[in-house]
Amino acid sequence: MPKIVSARVIVTCPGRNFVTLKIECDDGTTGLGDATLNGRELSVASYLTDHVVPCLIGRDAHRIEDVWQYLYKGAYWRRGPVTMAAIAAVDTALWDIKGKLAGLPVYQLLGGAARDACMVYAHANGTTIEDTIEVAKAEQAKGYKAIRLQCGVPGLASTYGVAKHGARYEPADADLPSESVWSTEKYLRVVPELFKAAREAMGWDVHLLHDIHHRLTPIEAGRLGKALEPYNLFWIEDPTPAENQEAFKLIRHHTTTPIAVGEVFNSIWDAKDLIQNQLIDYIRATVVHAGGITHLRRIASLADLYQVRTGCHGATDLSPVAMAAALHFGLSVPNFGVQEHMPHTDETDAVFPHAYSFDDGMMHPGEAPGLGVDIDEDLAATYDYKRAYLPVARLEDGTLCNW
Numbered sequence: 312m313p314k315i316v317s318a319r320v321i322v323t324c325p326g327r328n329f330v331t332l333k334i335e336c337d338d339g340t341t342g343l344g345d346a347t348l349n350g351r352e353l354s355v356a357s358y359l360t361d362h363v364v365p366c367l368i369g370r371d372a373h374r375i376e377d378v379w380q381y382l383y384k385g386a387y388w389r390r391g392p393v394t395m396a397a398i399a400a401v402d403t404a405l406w407d408i409k410g411k412l413a414g415l416p417v418y419q420l421l422g423g424a425a426r427d428a429c430m431v432y433a434h435a436n437g438t439t440i441e442d443t444i445e446v447a448k449a450e451q452a453k454g455y456k457a458i459r460l461q462c463g464v465p466g467l468a469s470t471y472g473v474a475k476h477g478a479r480y481e482p483a484d485a486d487l488p489s490e491s492v493w494s495t496e497k498y499l500r501v502v503p504e505l506f507k508a509a510r511e512a513m514g515w516d517v518h519l520l521h522d523i524h525h526r527l528t529p530i531e532a533g534r535l536g537k538a539l540e541p542y543n544l545f546w547i548e549d550p551t552p553a554e555n556q557e558a559f560k561l562i563r564h565h566t567t568t569p570i571a572v573g574e575v576f577n578s579i580w581d582a583k584d585l586i587q588n589q590l591i592d593y594i595r596a597t598v599v600h601a602g603g604i605t606h607l608r609r610i611a612s613l614a615d616l617y618q619v620r621t622g623c624h625g626a627t628d629l630s631p632v633a634m635a636a637a638l639h640f641g642l643s644v645p646n647f648g649v650q651e652h653m654p655h656t657d658e659t660d661a662v663f664p665h666a667y668s669f670d671d672g673m674m675h676p677g678e679a680p681g682l683g684v685d686i687d688e689d690l691a692a693t694y695d696y697k698r699a700y701l702p703v704a705r706l707e708d709g710t711l712c713n714w
């Protein structure tokens with residue numbers, strides 16, 4: 312048996328923070344797992360180092376399911392983003408090890424390729440509708456078949472999903488949470504205009520997506536979904552916060568625009584009612600935040616029964632280790648929908664050399680055994696952790712609202 316002899320947490324900041332778990336077996340085989348929880352990174356690092364690593368030493372690295380159950384049931388305190396990101400990192404690293412020991416890419420262990428490659432969606436954002444469409448056309452020219460559009464809201468100084476002064480979009484941008492102002496009324500005026508203009512400029516042969524980022528009430532979301540129906544969106548994402556899964560019934564009663572939810576979910580229980588009642592069309596839970604490949608497969612299996620497809624979160628706060636895991640998962644799962652793709656910076660890619668690739672709007676995890684991602688620890692050590700928070704949002708009268 313491959314015995315776990317060490318497990319270490321590596322925190323690095325090549326432009327943004329990443330937390331990576333590296334597990335090593337007695338024969339020298341190593342595996343990597345992403346444990347990054349944007350804006351709360353060190354809590355997962357501590358959970359792993361102080362509470363999980365001591366329980367791993369001496370265990371059989373092949374017993375992935377048993378280790379998962381041990382960490383989940385054994386903690387007594389179930390679920391939650393910190394716990395589940397830590398379990399995810401262990402699980403992902405163990406799949407990486409199993410693949411390396413078998414000499415096979417992880418997707419082969421998951422049943423093999425169920426498609427040739429994974430369709431990914433790009434991001435296009437701009438301060439104005441015109442700027443946004445210009446970026447979207449440039450992404451289309453790179454081959455992307457699906458593009459998420461976010462534009463500035465007239466009358467608001469900044470908007471979720473829109474980069475400042477043409478910089479790369481990276482929300483965790485400040486040493487303390489920055490504050491932005493939100494107006495639902497102003498937002499609801501501009502979004503249908505954006506998609507009307509996008510269809511006029513780009514035609515109908517491209518999938519268009521939009522992220523509402525938890526900001527509307529159910530009835531407002533129903534209204535927006537209905538207003539967007541003529542433009543045939545691939546999905547609207549996170550229309551309303553999903554703590555109350557029943558709330559989505561109201562949205563469903565008013566619109567046929569498909570709905571994607573789940574980037575903040577950390578277990579199957581967060582998604583159960585949404586899936587079983589067919590209140591969503593795409594489940595966005597990820598390997599890193601929802602308990603690893605093992606648990607995400609369980610969520611996808613439930614979703615498949617109800618014709619809900621996957622659309623995993625893939626913003627830049629998910630490391631290349633998570634991206635690789637997402638692609639192995641996406642290539643093999645029967646009900647794959649789409650994968651988010653927000654390319655990492657060159658600095659990040661240099662710290663995490665990887666086998667996955669992009670070609671004509673599609674991505675493939677590559678054929679390297681395991682996940683096909685490495686970490687250059689010497690380079691990683693040159694980038695110190697830098698505290699960075701996600702912003703908060705307030706209504707125009709100062710009331711704190713959902714960011």
Ligand SMILES: O=C(O)[C@@H](O)[C@@H](O)[C@H](O)[C@H](O)CO
Pocket residue numbers: 349482522524574624625626627628651701
């Ligand atoms: O759809 C998305 O990619 C997002 O909603 C993210 O940008 C999200 O805001 C960040 O991952 C938060 O860390």
Ligand SMILES: [Mg+2]
Pocket residue numbers: 522524548549574
């Ligand atoms: Mg989102």
